[in-house]
Amino acid sequence: MVAESPMVVTSGEASVEAVVERVGKRIVLGLPLGLGKPVRFVNALYRRAQQDASIELHIITAISMLAPQGHSSLEQRFLEPFVHRLYGDIPELEYARDVVDGQLPPNVRVSEFFFKAGSFLDHPDQQRNYVCTNYTHAVRDLLAQGVNVVGQMVAPSPDKDSDLVSLSCNPDLSLDLLPVFRARAEAGDAIALVAETNRQLPYFGRDCEVSGSSFDILLDRQRSEYPLFSVPQMAVTPADHAIGFYASALLKDGGTLQVGIGSLGAALVHSTVLRHTRNDAWRQVYDRLEVARRNPVVERWGGTGPFAEGLYGCSEMMVDGFVYLLQAGVLKREVFDHAGLQRLINEGKIGAEVSLATLDTLREAELIHSPLRARDVHWLSRYGIFHPAVRFKGGRLVVEDQTLEPDLDDPAARERLELLALGERLRGGVVLHGGFYLGPEAFYQQLRELTPEQRDRICMTSVNYINHLYDHAFGNQQLKAAQRKESRFVNSAMMYTLGGAAVSDGLDDGRVVSGVGGQYNFVAMAHELPDARSILTLRSTRSSGGRTVSNIVFSYGHCTIPRHLRDLVVTEYGIADLRGKSDEQVYLEMIRIADSRFQPDLLKQAKKAGKVAPDFELPDAWCHNTPEAVRALFQPGGDENLFPAFPFGCDFSDQELQLGRALKALKAAMASRRGKLVTLWRALRAPADVSPVMPLLKRMGLDAPKGVREKLDQRLLVQGFLLAGLLKTKGSPKA
Numbered sequence: 001m002v003a004e005s006p007m008v009v010t011s012g013e014a015s016v017e018a019v020v021e022r023v024g025k026r027i028v029l030g031l032p033l034g035l036g037k038p039v040r041f042v043n044a045l046y047r048r049a050q051q052d053a054s055i056e057l058h059i060i061t062a063i064s065m066l067a068p069q070g071h072s073s074l075e076q077r078f079l080e081p082f083v084h085r086l087y088g089d090i091p092e093l094e095y096a097r098d099v100v101d102g103q104l105p106p107n108v109r110v111s112e113f114f115f116k117a118g119s120f121l122d123h124p125d126q127q128r129n130y131v132c133t134n135y136t137h138a139v140r141d142l143l144a145q146g147v148n149v150v151g152q153m154v155a156p157s158p159d160k161d162s163d164l165v166s167l168s169c170n171p172d173l174s175l176d177l178l179p180v181f182r183a184r185a186e187a188g189d190a191i192a193l194v195a196e197t198n199r200q201l202p203y204f205g206r207d208c209e210v211s212g213s214s215f216d217i218l219l220d221r222q223r224s225e226y227p228l229f230s231v232p233q234m235a236v237t238p239a240d241h242a243i244g245f246y247a248s249a250l251l252k253d254g255g256t257l258q259v260g261i262g263s264l265g266a267a268l269v270h271s272t273v274l275r276h277t278r279n280d281a282w283r284q285v286y287d288r289l290e291v292a293r294r295n296p297v298v299e300r301w302g303g304t305g306p307f308a309e310g311l312y313g314c315s316e317m318m319v320d321g322f323v324y325l326l327q328a329g330v331l332k333r334e335v336f337d338h339a340g341l342q343r344l345i346n347e348g349k350i351g352a353e354v355s356l357a358t359l360d361t362l363r364e365a366e367l368i369h370s371p372l373r374a375r376d377v378h379w380l381s382r383y384g385i386f387h388p389a390v391r392f393k394g395g396r397l398v399v400e401d402q403t404l405e406p407d408l409d410d411p412a413a414r415e416r417l418e419l420l421a422l423g424e425r426l427r428g429g430v431v432l433h434g435g436f437y438l439g440p441e442a443f444y445q446q447l448r449e450l451t452p453e454q455r456d457r458i459c460m461t462s463v464n465y466i467n468h469l470y471d472h473a474f475g476n477q478q479l480k481a482a483q484r485k486e487s488r489f490v491n492s493a494m495m496y497t498l499g500g501a502a503v504s505d506g507l508d509d510g511r512v513v514s515g516v517g518g519q520y521n522f523v524a525m526a527h528e529l530p531d532a533r534s535i536l537t538l539r540s541t542r543s544s545g546g547r548t549v550s551n552i553v554f555s556y557g558h559c560t561i562p563r564h565l566r567d568l569v570v571t572e573y574g575i576a577d578l579r580g581k582s583d584e585q586v587y588l589e590m591i592r593i594a595d596s597r598f599q600p601d602l603l604k605q606a607k608k609a610g611k612v613a614p615d616f617e618l619p620d621a622w623c624h625n626t627p628e629a630v631r632a633l634f635q636p637g638g639d640e641n642l643f644p645a646f647p648f649g650c651d652f653s654d655q656e657l658q659l660g661r662a663l664k665a666l667k668a669a670m671a672s673r674r675g676k677l678v679t680l681w682r683a684l685r686a687p688a689d690v691s692p693v694m695p696l697l698k699r700m701g702l703d704a705p706k707g708v709r710e711k712l713d714q715r716l717l718v719q720g721f722l723l724a725g726l727l728k729t730k731g732s733p734k735a
Helices: 012-023 039-051 073-087 094-101 124-129 135-144 171-186 238-248 263-277 279-288 297-301 321-328 339-346 356-364 374-382 411-421 441-448 452-456 477-483 519-528 583-592 599-608 627-634 654-669 673-684 691-699 707-723
Strands: 007-009 026-030 056-061 108-112 149-156 164-166 192-197 209-211 217-219 256-258 312-317 391-393 396-399 402-404 432-436 458-460 487-492 495-497 533-537 541-544 547-550 568-571 574-577
Touching: 007 012, 012 026, 012 039, 012 192, 012 217, 026 039, 039 056, 039 094, 039 108, 039 149, 039 192, 073 654, 073 707, 094 108, 108 124, 135 171, 149 171, 171 432, 238 263, 238 279, 238 533, 238 568, 238 627, 263 279, 263 321, 263 487, 297 574, 312 321, 321 432, 321 441, 339 356, 339 477, 356 411, 374 391, 396 411, 402 411, 452 458, 487 519, 519 533, 574 583, 583 599, 654 673, 654 691, 654 707, 673 707, 691 707
Parallel strands: 007 217, 026 056, 026 149, 056 108, 149 192, 192 217, 256 312, 256 487, 312 432, 432 458, 487 533, 533 568
Antiparallel strands: 149 164, 164 209, 391 396, 396 402, 541 547, 568 574
16 A cells, blocks of 8 residues: 555644544644654643644653753752743743643543652653563553554754655654554544644654655644753763762673763763773773772773774663764674674674675675575675675676676686675664653754764664664674674663662652653663663762751662673772672672661661671771762863863853852751751841852842842852852851
């Protein structure tokens, strides 16, 4: 059945009319995770449901992005100019704002299978509507929910005469949904596939390039297109840098990398670039930390040198860090979509440079024949082993006006093949497979500015190809295993138990923090591939209610990754190698990388449970795990500034960074009831000389406060400056 061209409309309202006409008023709308939501269409559909109570609208998606809003008056003063600068020209997702505000009409429901971390902890409706699923099962579960409309933002082809579009930021689920929906349409089901163009979206080809006729409705009006929603860079703390550094030592040259978003991922990327581009400085830190002696797993599974062969990225999320790895020359190991060819490359039998020996190796592996056949010639041309101009005709090779014998055993034929037919380098390799992307505006601009050759080395594809090893339309298990040699799948956790279970997505009272996403997929895959490791990273402590508490716990009433899948765990204090170890060894490994303030109590609990011998004593070498020790090595600043707070740039101005420090210090001081009272009392005392921070007060609109609220806000902010060390006065508290 030949697909028809889509109905082209120029407004969100027209696209809604077309959808209602096709499927009726019961609409279950599936939307991509994160960036790829078609905002004009979705807002128009939501408004229609608000106006027409007979429409039953159920939206199923993940991570509905909204510009941040401050909770306190100080936070609002801080955020309003920043939000206007970053998001002022981007239309807001109206349903998402009403979800947050509790203003959804009765005929509209929103379910998500992944939350922005912590965003709905105190939102009962969204907790009830949450759909728990592995990323690789999301398509199945969307269909089980009865999805009959799918919406997607797409990039139109740069070639105005082409009907192709790119799924760009979100082929992750759509590539698997589209054929299912086509089959349903042919079976007579009432469905609608809606695409909304946005030329701000970087255009990627390969797997995520599809025909416009894949969709039923195409909303295309360039004048109403809008900037992409950006996620600002997060500050990387000294603890984050320490974690990233240890993880960078676990990467094997010639291997595979998966990494997630956030400051821990940024820290890993930064240390990996440092290892490659400033290896002497990286090695000095490595030696000062005594990584090899304290963490022997590194010598077997990691490395310390620059990345001569390079890494290949295989990551459900293409974070901006992959661009920096590409620019630094780390992300350069190419993989190919043929398992036999890839295995020969892995074994070192074939290199990137093409020669007659390449043909001999391929023939020995029975990938080509002699004499060469038409199929062989096509295959060799596809991978750059033959020039594209080489043709097979009448039993001979034709190169322009020359003909050649296809016999690889004939010396004369071999000489002419080498002279006229052979290419120079293998062609068609990929350095990164990604499922979706989301990041800062600078990242989007970097993607737009990629050369065609650079862009072709990135393949945005189905998450079901990336996140597990089962056969897929884009490649089978043999191919995936061959591509993913020496994989290091790096993900973050919130807490980790002494027994080896990870807590990454929820709390023990049942509330969901985020979602499992693809974490389970990658951890399980690390146990299936012969030379892969799962690396779970976490900060050893957190602040809660004004107190510091350990993220390494004896046990916890929620689990994301079960203890039988325990592998490598990294905190700012080192690497715990848990795979294949006895329970006692696992308990002690986790205590070894815990903060020293909590080690005695953790050991006591382990002994009480009979998991550690009663006579075991904490070695002295373990008892120096302190924040001060971490800051001494990883604090930003200094002559070299090896570990800056924002290694990849920052969307905040210098003033905003200072204000952010003050507000963070103030929030920490007021985290407990006693802290609130003490801070308020100090703020109400005679104010310090505020002239040194007057520009900051002016940025907050508090340089000339009026009324009780503004005067109190000014004094609280001044207290924040004192706490953060931005303002000095006699008797002021230390930062």
